Every structure is written in structure tokens, then in C-alpha cells.
Amino acid sequence: MLRFLGGLAIVALVVVIVALRVTTHAPSRPTSAAAPAIHAATLPPPPPISEDCRADAWRAAAAANRQSLVALAWAPFGRNETGWATYAPLIGREIATACGPDTPGFAAAYARWQSAHKLSADGVVKAADFPAMRTEIELRRPFVQLTSKGICPPPPADAALQTARPDEAYGGKPVQLRAGALAAYRALVAAAQAEGVAREPNILKLVSGFRGPAEESARCADGSCNTLTRASCSAHRTGLAMDLYLGHAPGMDPTSTDDANRAAMAATPEYRWLVANAGRFGFLPYPFEPWHWEWTGEAP
Numbered sequence: 001m002l003r004f005l006g007g008l009a010i011v012a013l014v015v016v017i018v019a020l021r022v023t024t025h026a027p028s029r030p031t032s033a034a035a036p037a038i039h040a041a042t043l044p045p046p047p048p049i050s051e052d053c054r055a056d057a058w059r060a061a062a063a064a065n066r067q068s069l070v071a072l073a074w075a076p077f078g079r080n081e082t083g084w085a086t087y088a089p090l091i092g093r094e095i096a097t098a099c100g101p102d103t104p105g106f107a108a109a110y111a112r113w114q115s116a117h118k119l120s121a122d123g124v125v126k127a128a129d130f131p132a133m134r135t136e137i138e139l140r141r142p143f144v145q146l147t148s149k150g151i152c153p154p155p156p157a158d159a160a161l162q163t164a165r166p167d168e169a170y171g172g173k174p175v176q177l178r179a180g181a182l183a184a185y186r187a188l189v190a191a192a193q194a195e196g197v198a199r200e201p202n203i204l205k206l207v208s209g210f211r212g213p214a215e216e217s218a219r220c221a222d223g224s225c226n227t228l229t230r231a232s233c234s235a236h237r238t239g240l241a242m243d244l245y246l247g248h249a250p251g252m253d254p255t256s257t258d259d260a261n262r263a264a265m266a267a268t269p270e271y272r273w274l275v276a277n278a279g280r281f282g283f284l285p286y287p288f289e290p291w292h293w294e295w296t297g298e299a300p
């Protein structure tokens, strides 16, 4: 029996090592500057290399998705929205496809995800499927793992915070992060630049970083907190969360939660690159705000 258990342990260890080797190199090429911090098992697998986006069997589902992409009436975060294009990059990552959201290949991958989650596997994106996906994405964030238990983590000591260089901050305003988070941010930006994804100089600059409890309370003084768009216990108090500049809809603030603004950002190549690659540097997304990313290399 002991021998059998020992054998099982070795097999499990080999599986974990192989899984780590495979997933830490995905989905883009490896980089020595990466700061991997997310356990491989917490992220969906990368898209298969030889994926058929025109899979004939899924044409009808693709047609339904093409329509709902811009027309679905739903409330994925409790606020009425139209269409799911804003979430298409994240959904694609979650179902492990590189195919566009209106393709048969996407529908095929979505059906695989539905099947794995014991949902009706018809390949059609539905509002009723989203809570399962949203919960899975959100609960990967260590900060949410705490707040979902009613724990609001204390801020880090002042000495743990570092100030970003003025040229790293949007508008040059001071932005502070934990040292490890700032280093990981720099590695992420260097990789994005090396891979040619930044359209203009402001892209990926830090719009916001650490916000202490006093600043959070001040933001809540007008009674606007504990809603979808503002929390009295925000991840920004950890020094691990950051808002990145991804452009904005005409006339809007780069962190405006207006649907048009979020949709404009989600449609950028930079956001799609982040969704595919930020995990390599230890970052996880907040699905409602394309600009908000949390580094997971240290506990909140």
C-alpha cells in the first residue's frame, strides 16, 4: 500500500512538473524577465497551436454568437449591458481559443468549456453561462479570495512601497506600488514593447497604483462606495493592483466605467495581448475593468 502511495506521489509530481513546464511557456515565447507567480493550474490552458477556426459543424452556433456579440441583453455584473464584445477576449482565453468570437472555432471551444462545466454544450454564448465563468476568473485573484471571506487586507508598510518613475506614470503623477509589483510591471511592459504591441507612448502607463485606506475613505465620503464601480475595500490598498492606460473612448476618462469606454479598451490589441500574456508575469484581470490588473507574486 505504501509503495502504491509512493508511486502515486511520484506520478503526481511528474504531472505537476510537466504541467508547469508547459504552461509557464504559454502562450507567447518565454522571457527571462518574467515574474511567474500564478500556479499553472489556476489558469486555463493556452489555445491549441493547430486550431481550425472554420470548423463546419459549428456554423449555426457561430451565427448566433455573431448576433449576440452586439445584441445580447444581459446584466453580467448586475448592470444592464448590450452585447458581450467587451468580455470576448477574456472569454476566449477562458475557453482556450485564439479564434475570433464570431467564428465556428470559437463556438467549438465554447462548447468544450460548457461541457466541462456541465452546461448545455451548444457552443452558443448565453447570459446563464456567465456566472460560472465569472466566479472562476474572479476567485483566482488572491484579493478576492480574502474579501469573499469578509477579510479586508491591511495596507503594506510604507517601506514596502516604491514610486514609479514619472515616465512610467500616465500624466506624470506619482504612482506607488509594492516593489515586487513594480518590477513585474516593468517586465510586462518590456515584453509588450519587445513584441511591438504598444501603439503610442502612453499605452500601458500607470494610471493608478497604491491607494491607502485614508484615501479610499475619502473617495467613499460621498456615499458612492460598495457599488459595482467603487469599493470601500479596494484592491488598490494592497499595493499590488494597478490601472493601466489602454486608451479611452472619445472624451472619456481612462478609467471611466461607461460601457462605451470599456468596450473601446477591450477592442484594443494591447488589451488582447494582456489577456493572453499578463499571466506570464503574475498578473490577473478584473473582468469588469479592462485597465485593472493585480499582481499575485505576494500575498495581499
Ligand SMILES: [Zn+2]
Pocket (backbone or CB within 6 Å): 208, 236, 241, 242, 243, 289, 291, 292, 293
Ligand atoms: Zn483599479
